[in-house]
Amino acid sequence: MDAEARADFEAFVVARSAALFRTALTLTGHRQQAEDLVQTALARTMRHWGRIRTDRPEAYVRAAMVRIQLNWWRSRSRRPETPTEPLPEAVTDDPTGAVDTSLALAEALRRLSARDRAVLSLRYFEDLPHEEVAAAMGCSAATVRSQISRALRRLRELAPDLETDHAEEATR
């Protein structure tokens, strides 16, 4: 990598690290893992910077993060020793129920598989169209649609109160 490309890469890291960290947080749900994920993806990106620097490098990094996270999740899921964040403290006397719902949803997201979580993150956090989600996930747009549907179904199973709350709100 020549000096110009190196400077270009470093400028990219400075400009986009924070945003990529946010994406990593939605993928991992874990601050330390998110930091590791960003750093690892960017480190790998550097090796290919000359090729991708002019072709939407952020999409490349995002796809790298998804692949790395899926690999990590697979390797961790074979063993029980997975670093975990402390569970959120119980919240009481919340008149609106909003906080409870938010926590329930966060907990449900945490319990999703890495793939389900990734597809929801890319679609609803990054607001990517199906085609770009597919590119990041390494599958077709049709597969992405079915994965989103499955992930949402799983989310409802994990957090049934979401639907209840929604129904209660609708009747108010």
Next chain:
Amino acid sequence: MSNDLEQRLRAAFDHLAGPLAPPGLVSGTLRKARQHRRRQLVTAGVAIAAVAAGTYAGAAALTGRTSTVDAAAGGDIAVTGLSCQPGAAYQPDEPPHSRLLNPATGRYVTVPYCGAVPSPDLTKAVVTGGAGSKADPEKQGILDIATGQVRWISGVAGLAVWSPDSRQVLLYTNQAAQILHTGRGYALVDAATAVARLVPFQNPRGAPVWLPDGTIAIVTCGCPTAPAPRGEVVDPGYYADPTPGPRVPVTLPPGKRPDHPIRVTTPGVPDPAPVEEVHTGRNWRPLPMVSPDGTRVVFTVAEGMDAPVVDVAATSTGRQLHRITLPAYNEVVGWYDADHLITHYLPRHPAPGAKDTDEVLSIISVSTGKVERTVRRDTGYGTIEFDADVTVGGVSGKATKVGF
């Protein structure tokens, strides 16, 4: 999906992604990218080594690998542990601690002890606890890495040498003529119970090694009073436990007993003020190391900074097979495979910002002494980072934040 639930999901992700990026993310990323570009430390699951670094020490353990070095393979070394030196002074905000590789996750766990020497199967480690005071004397124990439980060993302490099956630890001390208050020899500790028993041996100057079949061999100091002819057995110091085995008449030159820990200085501290002592776990020089196939043993002949010399001898006959002069400031930390050693370059007097502050692992042919591959990393004193993609026992993972 309803718009309401969609909004909740977006809000949940926004909340999840709310925290600010950690300080140092950019600098850490750039540093990691540069390091990643220079080298990757990857283990194939069959070769595991650890190195001493900066003011900390590690341990080494290699298991059978017979292939030749493939420079294009991307490396196959993982650091199994980094440990602070027992007895060193620590800052209140950085208490004694060690990092040990968890092969199940490929990540490192931090344990609040110094002197950690991981077992070959990486499930346990010998650790050192206690403040070293009368009220809280220093002590060694067997740590179960998964549970964090420590069984403390009573009556003896020394340099830990794990058995190949990780079920026993031999504690070796160069000072103790009397251990366990019962006699001369070495202490053999059951890893499950932490109960020590004496292994009687009349000449405890020799350094113990485990052979792959589980027997203990004592590589003796050739002669405490006069040099022994190289290759000649002066004291065939040998003790086998639990089963007798072949004698291992390997001699070690006199004056090379492990009672001279390495001293390093820190940049900015006027030389020659020693600030830390370093040893390399089970490979505390000149502790000999047996090759993965058990046929050869390597030991340090001369520790000189400019031209450290090691000998490789046959464990069956004690005959010297090779004498290698290592690159300056290098020391052997383990066997890479049956034909190669791993050496670690630790700068003793680095100039800040100078190139020679880089730490280097080298893979060296035992027959020619030729450096066949090097793995380099930057390190600043006080910061040790090995960021490695690791695969141990078929489980891949990411080992980052290894540094202290």
